[in-house]
Amino acid sequence: MPRSQRNLLTVCLMIATLMQALDSTIANVALPYMMGNLSATFDQVTWVLTSYVVAAAIMTAPVGWMAARYGRKNLFVVSLIGFTVTSMMCGAAQSLNQIVIFRLLQGMCGAALVPLSQSTMLDIFPIQQRGAAMAIWGMGVMVGPILGPTLGGYLTDMYSWRWVFYVNLPFGVVAVAGLLVLMPKAPLKPDLRFDWLGFGVLALGIGALQLMLDRGQTLDWFNSREIIVEAVLAGLGFYLFLVHLFTAPKPFIPPAIFRDLNFSMTMLMMFAVGMVLLASSALLAPYLQNLSGYPVEDAGLLMAPRGVGSMIAMMIAGRILNRVDPRKLMGLGLVFLTWSLYAMSTWAPDVSARELVAVTMVQGAGLGLVFIPLQIVGFATLSAAMRTDGTALLSLVRNVGSAIGISITSFMLTSGQQTEHARLAEVATPFNRLLHGPSPLAHLLNPTTTHGAELLNSMIDQQASIIAYNTDFRLMMLAAVLPLVLLFIMRRPASHNAPKEAHVME
Numbered sequence: 089m090p091r092s093q094r095n096l097l098t099v100c101l102m103i104a105t106l107m108q109a110l111d112s113t114i115a116n117v118a119l120p121y122m123m124g125n126l127s128a129t130f131d132q133v134t135w136v137l138t139s140y141v142v143a144a145a146i147m148t149a150p151v152g153w154m155a156a157r158y159g160r161k162n163l164f165v166v167s168l169i170g171f172t173v174t175s176m177m178c179g180a181a182q183s184l185n186q187i188v189i190f191r192l193l194q195g196m197c198g199a200a201l202v203p204l205s206q207s208t209m210l211d212i213f214p215i216q217q218r219g220a221a222m223a224i225w226g227m228g229v230m231v232g233p234i235l236g237p238t239l240g241g242y243l244t245d246m247y248s249w250r251w252v253f254y255v256n257l258p259f260g261v262v263a264v265a266g267l268l269v270l271m272p273k274a275p276l277k278p279d280l281r282f283d284w285l286g287f288g289v290l291a292l293g294i295g296a297l298q299l300m301l302d303r304g305q306t307l308d309w310f311n312s313r314e315i316i317v318e319a320v321l322a323g324l325g326f327y328l329f330l331v332h333l334f335t336a337p338k339p340f341i342p343p344a345i346f347r348d349l350n351f352s353m354t355m356l357m358m359f360a361v362g363m364v365l366l367a368s369s370a371l372l373a374p375y376l377q378n379l380s381g382y383p384v385e386d387a388g389l390l391m392a393p394r395g396v397g398s399m400i401a402m403m404i405a406g407r408i409l410n411r412v413d414p415r416k417l418m419g420l421g422l423v424f425l426t427w428s429l430y431a432m433s434t435w436a437p438d439v440s441a442r443e444l445v446a447v448t449m450v451q452g453a454g455l456g457l458v459f460i461p462l463q464i465v466g467f468a469t470l471s472a473a474m475r476t477d478g479t480a481l482l483s484l485v486r487n488v489g490s491a492i493g494i495s496i497t498s499f500m501l502t503s504g505q506q507t508e509h510a511r512l513a514e515v516a517t518p519f520n521r522l523l524h525g526p527s528p529l530a531h532l533l534n535p536t537t538t539h540g541a542e543l544l545n546s547m548i549d550q551q552a553s554i555i556a557y558n559t560d561f562r563l564m565m566l567a568a569v570l571p572l573v574l575l576f577i578m579r580r581p582a583s584h585n586a587p588k589e590a591h592v593m594e
């Protein structure tokens with residue numbers, strides 16, 4: 089493929105990747121506006137997020153089969169057209185039921201965009217340039233979810249929440265036109281049969297797990313019958329899928345893909361990266377607004393250096409991967425990530441903007457140094473025939489890891505705030521002599537007066553929240569440390585300076 093054509097195709101692939109990545113978080117800040125416009129409660133309007141995430145997670149798994157059966161180009165173009173059209177339908181929705189259905193369809197169409205763009209870039213770039221190619225692709229995947237809330241807040245504030253979805257139209261049209269003209273056609277396999285049983289039980293497991301994680305905090309977890317049913321269905325679905333995977337003659341995910349050691353370790357590390365990627369961002373935004381007192385606009389700007397750090401690290405990693413063992417870069421990235429989360433676990437609400445920017449930039453750099461070499465190691469020994477399946481599986485485990493990470497940290501934050509509030513309140517009683525006496529402070533905080541009790545409770549709330557946030561950041565620090573063990577199991581890929589391999593579109 090000529091270089092100019094490859095560069096233009098890369099732009100179109102990146103547009104598709106960025107559209108899907110942005111839409112995973114861009115609607116978050118628009119939820120309060122949707123509630124009023126669609127006459128919905130907060131619990132009801134969260135289905136706008138849940139429907140998209142569940143549909144995208146379920147439809148990611150069969151992307152490899154669909155690409156082989158219908159052709160990668162055909163699937164890509166149809167998915168992108170569907171994603172653009174359903175985005176417009178979401179923006180035009182007039183009721184809660186409509187927008188939930190349209191978001192469900194949008195998630196189904198968008199599931200294929202990220203794995204197809206990655207597998208296409210792995211094919212059109214020679215092995216010597218894959219590090220740089222994955223750095224470009226990774227910027228869309230990593231930076232998209234980080235910048236999504238900032239862009240969503242701007243569009244909602246300047247126009248309306250509907251523009252969160254309408255903004256996809258011009259980019260979708262450009263990307264579709266580019267793919268139709270530039271992307272090579274792939275051979276079709278019309279006789280390839282679909283493994284409906286395997287897909288059905290996997291969809292059951294993923295869907296039930298996503299619903300359980302998304303609604304668990306609202307329904308008080310296993311005190312709710314719904315959550316218990318969803319947990320049982322998730323366990324049953326995954327168990328039946330594993331049994332089917334290793335016993336069926338032709339499952340839609342080839343079992344041979346799990347025999348590749350590097351790819352299996354890559355899946356585990358991608359799961360851990362997914363846990364930290366969105367969970368740390370989801371914690372930082374309310375920390376800055378609720379505890380540090382930053383306005384929404386300033387909080388968004390203070391989170392931007394995280395994305396800048398990721399982009400810089402990805403560009404550096406892409407350039408030096410040919411000369412450095414990618415496992416060393418991943419190790420350095422995990423060290424950066426661990427240090428940044430440890431630093432965040434020591435923060436108080438009065439943390440300076442300079443320290444905040446420095447720590448979040450290091451955190452972004454750590455994610456970037458892990459993400460790009462991980463793609464190279466994971467696909468270094470995987471056969472070209474299984475690339476699309478591999479990219480789909482990595483997208484799946486990253487999404488599931490993100491959902492689990494957000495769910496665990498949200499639960500730990502809420503329970504931690506309650507626990508610490510109860511512990512601190514034990515000493516804030518009328519029997520505490522420090523809260524009595526002639527001093528103005530003791531008079532102000534006297535729990536026997538209405539004003540003193542309210543002020544004291546407010547102070548306890550704040551201190552309990554600080555401790556709970558710090559505990560959450562330490563928990564994520566452990567999630568960043570544990571993958572270091574996987575680096576000793578991974579094998580170093582062959583030199584990238586080897587002769588160019590033949591590139592074929594599946």
